[in-house]
Each structure stands twice: as structure tokens, then as C-alpha cells.
Amino acid sequence: MGFRASELVLPKRLWMVLSFLCFSIAEFAHAKAQIEGVRLWRAPDHTRVVFDLSAPLEHKLFSLENPHRLVLDMESAGNKFALADLDLNKTPIRRIRSGARDKQDLRVVLDLHEAVKPRSFLLKRHGDKPDRLVLDLFDKSLKTEKKLEQAQPSQKRDIIIAVDAGHGGEDPGAIGPGGLREKAVVLAISKELVRQINQVKGYKGKLVRTGDYYIGLRKRRNIARDIRADLFISIHADAFKHPSASGASVFALSRRGATSETARFLARKENEADLIGGVGGVSLEDKDEVLAGVLVDLSMTASLSSSLQVGDKVLKSMGKIAKLHKRRVEQAGFAVLKSPDVPSILVETGFISNPKEAKNLGSSRYRKKMASQIFKGVRSYFDDKPPVGSYLAWVKNGQKExxxxxxxxxxxxxxxxxxxxxxxxxxxxxxxxxxxxxxxxxxxxxxxxxx
Missing domain, CATH: 3.10.350.10 (LysM domain)
Incomplete structure (x- = not known):
């Protein structure tokens, strides 16, 4: 037995609610996503532009020449942000302008000084971050990196330490009292650590991230491999939902993470699998699958053992100025630590969510002390086990002779x-x-x- 909608008898209040919902849905369907903010970061090899959006949208990106321009079309979008206020210094962007397109859409044009390789992608709303449209402009003028040549060990080479400041750019890391940002704290500690490293003969420190920009986790560890680092140190500041949590920590890769990374490393047919073993590395190109697997597994095992040993030295050294969260090196599957041939540790310098430790981490004097203790731990390890061919090994052999x-x-x-x-x-x-x-x-x- 059928009936018509007009025959339905509903309370007046329910009819009002249904009418309001229908009106809201119709309005939502025609509502525009708005650009509510724009941020820009310059990295050594690219420029990142991030558009904060009030809602997700569809977009198209294409390049034009004579003169060089990038055109970004956003469907059903509007702009609430003053693009002219952006600091474009030291970027390939000369000017950014915007205008309505087909009444409903928004067109953003980036006038460029030179051609770039563009890439764009959307990030969904997450936590306190809105929907975002990310635009990466990779420099074309940079020379393509050549495959690493097998280095011949020097009799007096420097021990190379790659220091990685966590987070950066769009990723601020943890936020402490008063808006203290992890990305700024760890960059300051990392710069001080590299400065101290470079003051000691036989050591050479290199920053993985030199400014306020983001680098992917795997790329960070690959940078350490590219410079043939003897040690990779990733600097962070911990956070927890309870402000009472406190203490510094040191992490190394877990054995489960090492096993999975060995399999992934062998499976990829890229340059990163061509060489293992740091200075004087071994090529995998002419090895059969079984032998290559054994070589990578041995390298990973040796690196993990060294990571635990140097991590223990660093942890004990940090314990002289800071409370320790755990008195042993912890192990976890951090992606940034998954290098098959570079000993790697992740140092949590304290809890930025703890008011007392945040105050310390915000102090330049304390950051210098923390960098000094980290380096003392590193030196203690390499004094005992200097790499073959290094200046420290030469000094140690000279002591015996x-x-x-x-x-x-x-x-x-x-x-x-x-x-x-x-x-x-x-x-x-x-x-x-x-x-x-x-x-x-x-x-x-x-x-x-x-x-």
C-alpha cells in the first residue's frame, strides 16, 4: 500500500528541523573553500608553499613559459589572505597574485625568476591543522647528484658526524609552554653541537637540516649516507599529555625494525642499495641475491651494535646535567634510524611539555651544555673505537708506538x-x-x- 509524502503527518518542530537541514546542505554544496593562510619555507633544493584551507578542494597545476609562471587553479574557492605580504626573498618566486576564474573558481599565479620542477598534493585536516594544499618548487639549476664513488680510506680522515634537527617547516614538532616549538629548540642544539664538533681536530660535523624547512625521514638518513657519515644523531625534544613526564632519552633502532629494513633495502633497485659499509663501501651490483642479503644483514647488525654502544655513552654523559627518563638506551622502529651502514641514534633532550624542562630547553646556556654532553659521549665512544683510517686511529696507534x-x-x-x-x-x-x-x-x- 503506497502513500505520498504530503500525507505524512509530522510535528511542526520536526518539519522545521528538516527544512533547516535541507537548506544547510544546499548552502554547503555551494559554499566556497577559502584560503585562510599561506606559509612559505626555503630549503637548500626547493621552496615549499602551504595554503591553509577552510575545506578540501580540487585543484590543477600547470607551468607556462616566456616568462616562467606557475598557475594553480582551485575549484569553488576564494581567497582571504593577502598574498603580497609573503616574504619571497631567496626563493625562485618573484610575485604571487590571484583572481577569480569562471566566477566560482580561484586562480593563483606564481611569477618566477627561473623555471622550477613543481609538485602539489593535499593534506587532510589533522588535529589542530586545517586542510592544506602543499606546493613544492624544486630548483632546476641544481646539478643532479652523481652516484657515490667508492672512497679510498685516508690515513688521517675526519670522523664525520651527521646531526639531524627533527621536524622543521610545516612540522613544528611538540609545542611547549609559552609556544616554545620543538623544531626551533632542536635546530639550536644541533647547530651548537656541530659548532663544537668542528672545533676538535679529527672531527667534522654536518647539519642535515640547516634552516626552518622540512625533510622527509628517509631522506634525512640518506643525506647521512651521502656524506659517508660515521654517526647519525637525530635531535628531538619529547612531549606527553601529562606535564609531569620528564627526562632525557636515547633511542636506537629495534631489531625488528632492522630486519624489516634489510628486506626493504634489498628489494629496492635504487642507488641507495649500490653501496654499503660507509667509507670504502662494498658494491652490491655484482653480488647475487643471497650474498647481497648476507652483506646487508651483517652491515645492519654491526651498525645496530655500534648504535647501542655510542647511545649508552651519550646517555650517561647527558645524565650528568639532566634527569634521565630511562637509564638504558631504548629501541624503537624510527624510520630516521633505519640506515644499513651508518650507526644512528635519536636523542630526546627532554620533555618540552614539562614546564621545568621547557624552561631549560628554551635557554641558550642549557642548550650549549646539552650539546656539550652529547659530544662528550660521542668522543668517549670514538676514543675507544676510532674508525680505521681516521685521524683518531692514527693518534691512538701513535700512542702505542x-x-x-x-x-x-x-x-x-x-x-x-x-x-x-x-x-x-x-x-x-x-x-x-x-x-x-x-x-x-x-x-x-x-x-x-x-x-
Missing amino acids: GRPREYIIARGDTLSGIALEYNVSVAALKKANKLRNSRIRVGQRLKIPTS
Whole structure:
């Protein structure tokens, strides 16, 4: 038995609710997504532009020449942001302008100084972040990286430390009291750590991220491989929902993560699988599948063992100035640590969500102390196990052979401290270097006599 909608008897209030819903749905269908904000970051090889949107939308991107331009068409969109306010300094973008297209759509035009390789993608609303349209402009002028050549070990090469400041750019990391951002804190610590590394003869520090921009996790560890790093350190500041959580931590890769990464590494037919083993690496191109698997597994196992050892040294050193969250190196499957041939650790310098530790992390003096303790842990490890062919190995062998050693004075060094470190007397140091007193200066070279 059928009936017509007009025959339905509904309460007046329900009819009003249904009418309101129908009107709202119709309005929503015709509502425009709005650009509510635009942010821009410059990285060494590309520029990222992020559009904050009030709702998801469809878009098209294409390039034009004579002059070079990028055109971004957004369907059913409007603009609430003043594009002229963006700082375009040191980017390939000369000007950004926008206008209505076919009444409903929005066209954004980027006038360029030079041609770029563009890429765009949408990010869905997540947490406190709105829907976003991300536009990456990769520099065409950069030379394509050549395949790494197998390096011949030097008898006095530097130990290379890759220091990775977590997060960056669109990803601020954890937010502490007063708006303290993890990405800024860890970049400051990383820069200070590299500065201290480069003051010590036999060491060379390299920043993975040099400014406020984002780098993918796998690319971070690949940068460390490209520079043939002896150690990769990723610097972070932890956070938890309860502000009482506190303490510094050190992480290494879990064995489960190492096993899965070995399989993934072998499965990929890219340049990253061509060489393993750091300096003097082994090519996998001419190895059969079984042998290649054994080589990568051995390299991964050795790297993990070294990671745990250096992580333990760093953790104990950090414990002299900071409370420790755990008194042993923890292990987890962090993607950034999954390098088959570079020992890698992730250092949580403290809980930025803890008011007391956030205050410390916001202090430049404390950040210098933290960087110093991290490096002391690293030096302790490499003093015991210097890489073959390194300057430190040469010095250590010279100690065994009775050959005079050499030390370059860094800021904060004292003659008594150096004597204690090398197990020699202050008098012996003065005699070997013809010093009349205990006064030393930064950069001065000291001969270290055998004990």
C-alpha cells in the first residue's frame, strides 16, 4: 500500500528541523573553500608553499613559459589572505597574485625568476591543522647528484658526524609552554653541537637540516649516507599529555625494525642499495641475491651494535646535567634510524611539555651544555673505537708506538683537564710544549707525550 509524502503527518518542530537541514546542505554544496593562510619555507633544493584551507578542494597545476609562471587553479574557492605580504626573498618566486576564474573558481599565479620542477598534493585536516594544499618548487639549476664513488680510506680522515634537527617547516614538532616549538629548540642544539664538533681536530660535523624547512625521514638518513657519515644523531625534544613526564632519552633502532629494513633495502633497485659499509663501501651490483642479503644483514647488525654502544655513552654523559627518563638506551622502529651502514641514534633532550624542562630547553646556556654532553659521549665512544683510517686511529696507534700525539685546544679546555684526559702530568705537558705557565689559547696545538 503506497502513500505520498504530503500525507505524512509530522510535528511542526520536526518539519522545521528538516527544512533547516535541507537548506544547510544546499548552502554547503555551494559554499566556497577559502584560503585562510599561506606559509612559505626555503630549503637548500626547493621552496615549499602551504595554503591553509577552510575545506578540501580540487585543484590543477600547470607551468607556462616566456616568462616562467606557475598557475594553480582551485575549484569553488576564494581567497582571504593577502598574498603580497609573503616574504619571497631567496626563493625562485618573484610575485604571487590571484583572481577569480569562471566566477566560482580561484586562480593563483606564481611569477618566477627561473623555471622550477613543481609538485602539489593535499593534506587532510589533522588535529589542530586545517586542510592544506602543499606546493613544492624544486630548483632546476641544481646539478643532479652523481652516484657515490667508492672512497679510498685516508690515513688521517675526519670522523664525520651527521646531526639531524627533527621536524622543521610545516612540522613544528611538540609545542611547549609559552609556544616554545620543538623544531626551533632542536635546530639550536644541533647547530651548537656541530659548532663544537668542528672545533676538535679529527672531527667534522654536518647539519642535515640547516634552516626552518622540512625533510622527509628517509631522506634525512640518506643525506647521512651521502656524506659517508660515521654517526647519525637525530635531535628531538619529547612531549606527553601529562606535564609531569620528564627526562632525557636515547633511542636506537629495534631489531625488528632492522630486519624489516634489510628486506626493504634489498628489494629496492635504487642507488641507495649500490653501496654499503660507509667509507670504502662494498658494491652490491655484482653480488647475487643471497650474498647481497648476507652483506646487508651483517652491515645492519654491526651498525645496530655500534648504535647501542655510542647511545649508552651519550646517555650517561647527558645524565650528568639532566634527569634521565630511562637509564638504558631504548629501541624503537624510527624510520630516521633505519640506515644499513651508518650507526644512528635519536636523542630526546627532554620533555618540552614539562614546564621545568621547557624552561631549560628554551635557554641558550642549557642548550650549549646539552650539546656539550652529547659530544662528550660521542668522543668517549670514538676514543675507544676510532674508525680505521681516521685521524683518531692514527693518534691512538701513535700512542702505542710511542709517537708524539697532538691536541688542538677548544673553548673551555684547561691544561690540567687535558693532562687528566691523556693520563699524563701537567709538568710533562709543559715540558713537551715548552710552556712557562698553564696559560693556553683556543686553537693552540699541544704535543701529548706518552704517559
